[in-house]
Amino acid sequence: MLFSLGGTAVAQDTYPARPVQLIYPFGSGGTDALFRVFSMAMSKIGGEQFVYINREGASGAIGAASVARAQPDGYTLMIGPSIVMTNLPYTQKDLSYTFDSFDFVCQLNVNAFVLAVRADSPYKKLEDLVEAARRQPGKFNYGHSGTYTDVHLNMLTLARQAGIQVQDIAYRGDGPNLLRLLAGDLEFTINSVVSVASRNDVRPLVVFWDRRHPALPDVPSVVELGYASFFTGYQGLYAPRDTPRPVIAKLENMCMKAVQTEEYQAAAQKQGAAVVPMRSAPFAAEARKSYETKGALFAELGVKPQ
Template identity: 45%
Template structure:
């Protein structure tokens, strides 16, 4: 039986074999991985852990570059337009394929703009408040929102981002109206919540790790997160809302399959390493959430179907790109 390390070797051999599209062995120079969100967030943490592992396996530097803006469209569309040679990749959530083509049609992104290589993470979302907030749970929030419709504000890392959609879905289920304020990253949202300029933060759960100045009202997931065992899910509080957020490594659509095979095989090794699993625990998210290219590629289509109604509802809010 061929082991995973041998699989990496076979894939590398394919890239250099006679008749392969590439004349050079791949990779022959550094690889750039674009994270289309600000540095310091959960996606950034996982991207850098993955890059370290890939570099060790591929024998070339793998450098993470942050190109944030427009809810991830700026950096992602840049990768989609890059040369399809396996040297410019994206580490992104699935929404760049299932959501941004709808909400930002001028971005040039389409569901087939990128080729999924390997799923490497899954994130839960959360609602956070500052420690002196009068809201102790979702019931408190609902009561206040019904008293003053539209008065309560919440920030997220962008229009149609997964945290935005999670809270929007919750608000619809709860039958309340609260006002969304888009930002460029979780850090800026948290700053304004702590400063009293926002009531709530809709964030990736990992952005709350290690913070004592925030209090979480709810986690949007099917079960409590081990890193926050005292924080109930929205489901436990009576609201059936648990939106998915997943993603990983993607390449420009026309990248040669033999180079994608090299990357996919290396990803499988990295996802099982303790270094990467430890990064997942810090994020916090499942320690190993790896799937190969075929399984990963099937998820965005299901994802957009699940979010279709929400996307139609925020059509007027969407950025022109």
């Protein structure tokens, strides 16, 4: 027993001593490119290869489940949005993991969302759109990238606070969503800031965050406009529950260094991602708050896992 404890201590002290699997539970493209830069930075800092793996399927549940059931030794980690822990337990039946199946290592970015119209739209401000929607209940169509994802929840919440009725249409990602907006099939869309920040064919009206986004400094936040509730996408690094604290601490410190590298900062700026690093304890607290807030909203909406 003494030998076992000593061996564990040595293993933790020399971590990482072999390659680490870094699972992204979605396909390639989009923010995926930024996470690949992060994996390379972690490899340089840690002295061992952080092997980046796309393991997509079931809205992120397949990749997340593979990490949740992995040995909690720090050699199988997950990177990506926290919605696989904060949303899917409420919407997907028979998940093999829960919110508490993970340790939250560090936050990397905040994936804020934006409401946008076509560049030639008559709506110059959110108030213009809201007033028009009030005059025509149920007549406005808007697009988003998935039912009961954070983008959808943001609009459900805004519509209730603004007293409007709008019809949602779910698409497989921001790209198809924006194509339908430009084709004239939608009055507006809810997208990630990353997907619209560099475009000149759409007009962002409001950002769902408590501050203005650095990629869209002229666009007000929902808080500025008097709305009380919003959801942002927390993107971070996660480990299986009960990963030894010394390993979490090492990963946390490596993470804080990785997001400050020139390569990561440049990649984030190129994508329009807001780098908001956060250590393990506050990140876990923010994620739990988001999970519980969404639970209350899903209960109010009568949403059941399917």
